[in-house]
Structure formats: structure tokens, C-alpha cells
Amino acid sequence: MIGEIDRSKYDTADRARERYRAGFGVTEELVREISRQKKEPAWMLEKRLSALRLFLKTPTPQWGPNLSGLDLDKIIYYVRPDADESSLWEEVPEEIKRTFDRLGIPEAERTALGGVGAQYDSDVVYHNIKEEWAKQGVIFENMDTAVEKCPDLVRKRFMTSCVPINDHKFAMLHAAVWSGGTFIYVPPGVKVAFPLQAYFRMNAERGGQFEHTLIIADTDSEVSYIEGCSAPRYMTSALHAGCVELFVGEGAVIRYSSIENWSLNTYNLNTKRALVEKNGTIEWTNGNMGSGTTMLYPASILVGEGARSESLGIAVAGPGQNQDTGAKAIHVAPRTSSIIRAKSISRGGGIASYRGLVRVCKRADETTSHVVCDALILDDESQSHTYPFVKMENDSSEVSHEARAGRIGDDELFYAMSRGLSQERAIQMIIGGFVEEVSKKLPIEYAVEFNRLLDLQMEGAVG
Amino acid sequence: MTHMGKNIIEQEQVVRELQSFLGDSPIFIHVPPKMENYIIDVSDYISGDSRGARVSIFVGNGSSARLAVHGDRTRACMFEFILADYATVFCEMNHVACSPSLRGVQATVGLGSHFSLREEIRAESFFYSRCDVVLKGAGSSFKDVVRYRGSARSEIDMERAARHAASRTASFLDARGVAGGETKVKWRGKVRVEKQASKASAFQRHDAIVAGSLAQVDSAPILEIYTHDISCKHSASIQRINPEQVFYFESRGLDEKESRKEILDGFLAIHNPTEHTSVIARP
Numbered sequence: 037m038i039g040e041i042d043r044s045k046y047d048t049a050d051r052a053r054e055r056y057r058a059g060f061g062v063t064e065e066l067v068r069e070i071s072r073q074k075k076e077p078a079w080m081l082e083k084r085l086s087a088l089r090l091f092l093k094t095p096t097p098q099w100g101p102n103l104s105g106l107d108l109d110k111i112i113y114y115v116r117p118d119a120d121e122s123s124l125w126e127e128v129p130e131e132i133k134r135t136f137d138r139l140g141i142p143e144a145e146r147t148a149l150g151g152v153g154a155q156y157d158s159d160v161v162y163h164n165i166k167e168e169w170a171k172q173g174v175i176f177e178n179m180d181t182a183v184e185k186c187p188d189l190v191r192k193r194f195m196t197s198c199v200p201i202n203d204h205k206f207a208m209l210h211a212a213v214w215s216g217g218t219f220i221y222v223p224p225g226v227k228v229a230f231p232l233q234a235y236f237r238m239n240a241e242r243g244g245q246f247e248h249t250l251i252i253a254d255t256d257s258e259v260s261y262i263e264g265c266s267a268p269r270y271m272t273s274a275l276h277a278g279c280v281e282l283f284v285g286e287g288a289v290i291r292y293s294s295i296e297n298w299s300l301n302t303y304n305l306n307t308k309r310a311l312v313e314k315n316g317t318i319e320w321t322n323g324n325m326g327s328g329t330t331m332l333y334p335a336s337i338l339v340g341e342g343a344r345s346e347s348l349g350i351a352v353a354g355p356g357q358n359q360d361t362g363a364k365a366i367h368v369a370p371r372t373s374s375i376i377r378a379k380s381i382s383r384g385g386g387i388a389s390y391r392g393l394v395r396v397c398k399r400a401d402e403t404t405s406h407v408v409c410d411a412l413i414l415d416d417e418s419q420s421h422t423y424p425f426v427k428m429e430n431d432s433s434e435v436s437h438e439a440r441a442g443r444i445g446d447d448e449l450f451y452a453m454s455r456g457l458s459q460e461r462a463i464q465m466i467i468g469g470f471v472e473e474v475s476k477k478l479p480i481e482y483a484v485e486f487n488r489l490l491d492l493q494m495e496g497a498v499g
Numbered sequence: 500m501t502h503m504g505k506n507i508i509e510q511e512q513v514v515r516e517l518q519s520f521l522g523d524s525p526i527f528i529h530v531p532p533k534m535e536n537y538i539i540d541v542s543d544y545i546s547g548d549s550r551g552a553r554v555s556i557f558v559g560n561g562s563s564a565r566l567a568v569h570g571d572r573t574r575a576c577m578f579e580f581i582l583a584d585y586a587t588v589f590c591e592m593n594h595v596a597c598s599p600s601l602r603g604v605q606a607t608v609g610l611g612s613h614f615s616l617r618e619e620i621r622a623e624s625f626f627y628s629r630c631d632v633v634l635k636g637a638g639s640s641f642k643d644v645v646r647y648r649g650s651a652r653s654e655i656d657m658e659r660a661a662r663h664a665a666s667r668t669a670s671f672l673d674a675r676g677v678a679g680g681e682t683k684v685k686w687r688g689k690v691r692v693e694k695q696a697s698k699a700s701a702f703q704r705h706d707a708i709v710a711g712s713l714a715q716v717d718s719a720p721i722l723e724i725y726t727h728d729i730s731c732k733h734s735a736s737i738q739r740i741n742p743e744q745v746f747y748f749e750s751r752g753l754d755e756k757e758s759r760k761e762i763l764d765g766f767l768a769i770h771n772p773t774e775h776t777s778v779i780a781r782p
Contacts, residue, residue, distance in 0.1 A: 396737075413727035416694065422722040428737040431709040436736040437720070443727045 056116040061109040064088060067212050070114050074180050074215070079191060087201040087211030094205045100391065101329045101358045106303045111244045111275050113213045169228055174259075175221040176232055179248045182219030189221055194250060198281040198311045198337075206277045206305045210246050214279065217247035222257040224285075231260035231291075236278070244275040251281070253288035253316075262478075263294035274301055276327070280308040284316035286340065291319045293478055295486055298327035300356055306332045314340030314369075320347040321477045324359050325489050333391060335364035338372035338400075345374040350474045352490065353386030353418070362392035362423075367400040367433070376407040379471060383414035389421040394435055401432045409439035412470060414463075464491060525553035525579070532559035532583070542570045551575030551601075556588075558612075563587040569594065573602075580606035582614055584636060592618040596653070599625040610636030610665075617644045617769070622653040622682070631660045634668035634696075645674040646767045649682030649714070659703075660689040663696035672703035677763050678714035688720040692729050701731040708738050708766060710759070 056073065058066050067088050071081040096103055165176040175186060183190050195201050201211040218234045236247055253259050263280075276298055284290050290310065298304050304327035310318040320334045336345035351359035359382075365374035380388035394405045411420040422439045444466050452462035471490060475483040526544045530537045545552045551574060558564050560583045568576065568590065582588055586609065594600060600622075608614045620626055626649075632641045641661050649655050655678075661670035670690060678684045690701045707716045720733040740762055748758035 411724075413724065413729075416697070416726045416728065418727060420722075420724045422720075422733070424719060424721075424735070426716075426718045426735055426737060428707075428709055428716045428718075431712050431714060432739050433709075434736070434738045436734070438732070438734040439720075439722065440730075440732045441722060441724050442730045 058114040091208035173223040177219045179217035214246045214248045220251040224255040227258040233262045235264045249280040252283045255285045256287040258289040260291040282310035284312040286314045289317045293321040295323040302327040304330040308334040312343035315342040317344045322349040324351045333362045337366045347376045351380045353382040353388040355384035358387045360389045364393040367396045367403045370401040374405045378409045382418035385417040387419045391423040393425045395427040403433035405435045407437040411441035528556045530558045534562040537564040545572045555579045558586040566590040568592040574600040577603040582612040584610040586612045589615045596622040596626040602628045604630040606632045608639040611638045615642045620647040637665045640669040642671045647676035650679045652681045655684045658687040663692045663699040674705045679710040681713040684716045691723040694725045697728045699729045703733045
């Protein structure tokens, strides 16, 4: 399988025309300019400016991976491609279309998806939803458009109760300069059978991408959403500080999957959070394969009785990568439950860390939570760390955590090789089994892509 | 998770305060080489009006020693252990913390040596305990068994750290506790396996029962691994008193209070209490 995929399709920069490119750094003028170009309402500009004021006086967090290589004054926070949003693939400019064609986006839309959005640098260039779902009242829009078209739905939930603008330094930055992203609204009782997808491509050198995803699943509705991300490789640092807010209504289900494959010069400092109402379910599937430094801890806040959260994550840390990922579950209401399963593979000097929090609040009677972490360390240059925090404030709940870390067993390897497999193929098979839980959760096309990416990552892993 | 940094600063402050309180003149205990079953009662070394001491213990090559630490005189103590090669130390600490108590243990374990620590605490006030063990010699091992019970408005703050700095080292950390009344428990287990510690094995677990409606438990079993040819596992659980178990006892004629007591006593029991030098399974 190795060799079937060409890494250059993710890493190569494309020559696309730009309509607007901001200078380095973030200033009040830039924030006003972004808001002006997007013709935003006054409340959004006010939100951006408040967030900027908070960002400027908040220090960079000192815990977790080293962020000293990230110079926030050397990032371009807003790059607009020379293209208007279109729902016809033919109307997308040729250079941009070529990039997404190479990444297989239109093909996936035809075969597997209910709708697609594609974002290039700061703006969404293509957006389409199948008529069947639009007729049932499902809204699948570019986030910028949603601010204009659905002000009531957006204003009430955009960076308010789920991820407030003062949450942490990079959420503040995101709120100040966000651009593009996805807005999905699923009306009560509607179950969207095919997943909706968005693909985020960061092309500009020293670029920053700050897309905002807001999904509202109303009472008893269901929706699956997949995000793919990539960026070309430059010698300079790039920053991705997106924000995902999911509102799971009563009895509703959101399945959120993302495969993040940013190039190795990217700092991926993402915020993902879900607010889950009574009997609602959130299912997270996260694959982190790319980026130099990742800090990503999808959080589920279970605010309604009987709410459920399931989180499945895999992080692959290769040479020069620091994957600091994990999950959080905050149990606020009674009889809520959460399951967190985290897997990591580190090789070639890569660092994979699980950092998680389970908190059971005073009112959350009869709550259960279970956390399982598995780490595979392939060589003695690599590192694997586990930082699980458990806080219990209730006397009728149960929380458990287990973790194990180690290398591929000699017995497993010997067994596979005695059946005629080469050592490399045997290791690939064992790793394939290790991550099977994650790839099984993805639609088939993405599972194939995920497995190929993993094979590519593992190329040369056997010394 | 930002509290992690704050926690370390707070603990360093507590240790500094403890050191300044104890002064600079430690009690020094030397166990000569090749002594078998050398028994030390630490309270014999501390004067009656003292509230604590710094105790340095050196255990020579091939010796085995048993150390007992108990009583009010030891309620603020810092212990420094140095185990030479092929030495064995079993240290047993019992404490009823009616008033604020502080305890620190630091140990450096040499080639083929084994350090075993058993600590049982009943806290009604503030109890702080920190244990830091470095497995410096190849084949050295550390076994730590902790049982704690907090009642009233007690605060229990414990940290256990095992650093594997040589090959074929093994650590086994087993902590269990009950948080009753309005007890607040903070437990940190830190196992660090250095790059040179190939074929190390580490196991740590922390199980707690929240028995008081206003009790809180904050637990973090942390693993940091810098090499690959190792086997490390950890687990943590925070539970309630199982109502089915209470029902079982009640159906045999015990009332609820007695049932809860039986369940908690069983939970905190130490199996094989005399077994303290067992060889820990190695990979």
C-alpha cells in the first residue's frame, strides 16, 4: 500500500490569485477591515473588538507543548482568495479547483456525501447541499453567510455559552479574526442520512486559518459532519486556531469526525466543544496526523439529564511532531455518561501526549465515565505521556481510567512474520489493528484515506 | 488543566516551609553493610517535645532494614533514604492526623535494591504527603502501598513520584482511599521512565470511594515515557459505596451504618501485609 499515495498532494503550495492579503500581526485596524469586507452587523464587530482587547492582555499559556517557536506577530491573519463563493463546481477558479480535485473533494461529494463546503485560506469558495436536505429545512452555509442570513440563530450561540470569547488566549484570537467555516442547522426530527463535509485548505505562507464551525442539531434530529484539513509545507510557521461549537438539542445526535493533516510547519491550536442537552448524544472521532505542534482537547459539556458523550481519538506523532491531544467531559447534570478512548503512536522522535479531564459536578448524580488510553511507542527516540485529570464532586457516581503504554510485542511480530509477512508489512498490520476502532467509525472513503495516510506516516518506521 | 502549574508551585512552597521548620540538623541513621533485618523505630530518635525531624537513613550494601514511623512526634517529618547496592528497606508509616501534618520521603535506590513503603493515614485535619523515589541502579524496584481515610473537614494532599533512571527497574504504586464527610482529596501519581531505563516496568493505581455527600476527590495518575522498550500501565477509579453490596449486608442482618463500615474496611484492607519484598514482575 505504501507508495500508492503521494504526500506532495498535501504539501505542495498552489499559485492561486489573492484578492486581499493583510500584513503581519493582528491589530484593531485589521479586525475592523475584516468586519468591513464581510459587511458584518455591528454586534459581530463589537464581539471581535472585545476579543482582541482580551487577547492583547492575556499571556500565552505555559503548560503543555512549547509554543516559543510561534511568533504571533509574523502571521498573516487574513488572506482572501480571488473567488466568490459558488454552489457550482465549474465556477470555482481553475487553480483552486485543481487543489481540491487533487485532494479528491468533488469525487467524495458525488459518491458519499450529503453536502460539501470547501474553504481556501480565509474564505469559503464552494458550498453545496443536496436538494433533498435543503427541502427539509436543513441549513448548510458558509459561516460568513449565516451571520447575514440567519442572524437570530447565530447571534444567540456564536461564542456565547459554548466557547465564550474569553475562554483562552487562542479562542480570543479566533474570535477577533475568525473567517469562513461552516454553519449547520438541522430542524427538529430531521435525520440527515448522509454526512456533510467541509474541507479547509490553508495555502498562504505564514498564513493563519481561523474558520468557525457552528452546528445546531434541534430536538430529536441527527447529523454527521466530517472535516478534513491540510496545508502546504513552508519553512516558516503557520497557525491554525479554529473553533468548533456544537449544540446538541434534546434527544439529538451529532457525529463529528475530523482528520487533521496540516503540514509540519503548522501550529494546530484548535478549540472544539459541544453542549449536550437532555438525552442528547455527541460522538467525536478525531484523527491527528499532521502539524508540528497540536493542542486539541475536544470537550463535551453534558448539561441535560441523560446526555451522552463518546470520544475516540488517534494521534500519530512522527519526527519533529508534538501531538498534545485528549478529551474533556464535564458532567453537569444527573445520569450523564461519557466514554473516552484515546490511542497514540509515536515514532522517529515524535512526542504523543494524552491530556484529559473528567469532571463530575455536585449535581451530576449517578454519572458514569470511562477513559481508556493506549500508546504505542515504536522506537527509543520517541516519547509518550499521559496526563489524565479526574475530579469528582459527587458521591453517587463512578469514574474509571486505565492506560497502557508499550512497544509492539515480539510475540505478535513473530506470529505475523511466521506467516510469511515482511517485518514492515507485519508492523503495518499490527498498527492497522491498533487503529481499527477509529477507521471503522469513518465513512468508507475516509477510512481508506486515513489508512493510506497512516501507512505513509509509518513508511520507514522499521529500522 | 492550568491548575497543574499552580499545584507544583504550591507543593514546592509547602516543602520549603517544612524544611525551614525542621531546621538543618538532621538525625542520621546508618545501617552497616550486610545487616539482616535491622529494626529502627524512628520515634525513639525524636525527643518528646519535638513536633518533627529531618531523618537521613543510609542502608549499606546487602543490608535489610525495617523502619517504623508512628505517633504524634513524627507528624512533621522529612525522610531521606539512600539504599546502596542489593539493600532492602521496608518502611511502615501509620498516622492519625488530628492536627495538620506534613510528611516527605525521598529515596535513591541503588543496584538491585528494593524499597518498600506502606503508609496508612486517618486524617481529620490537613495531611500533606510527598514521596519521591529515584530508581538509580539497574534492577532496583519500588513498591508503595497507601491507604487513607479522611473524615470531617479534612484535606489530604498526596503526591507519589517514581523516576526510572536505569534499566530493568520496576515500580508498583497502589493507593486506595475513602473520602468521607467533607474531605477534599488531591492525589498525584507521577511515573517517569527515562531514556536509559530500557525494560522498565511500571504500574500505578489509585482507587477512591466518595463516602461523604460533600466530599471531593481530584486524581491524576501521570505517566511520562521517554523510551520504548518498556511496559507501563496505570489506572484510576473513583466510585461510590456500591448499593448492591450494602443491600447484601443488610439482607444478612446488618444495619446500613455497619454495612457501609464493613464495605469500607474491606476496601482499605491490605492483602498480604507481611509480604513486602516480593519481586515485582518484570517484562
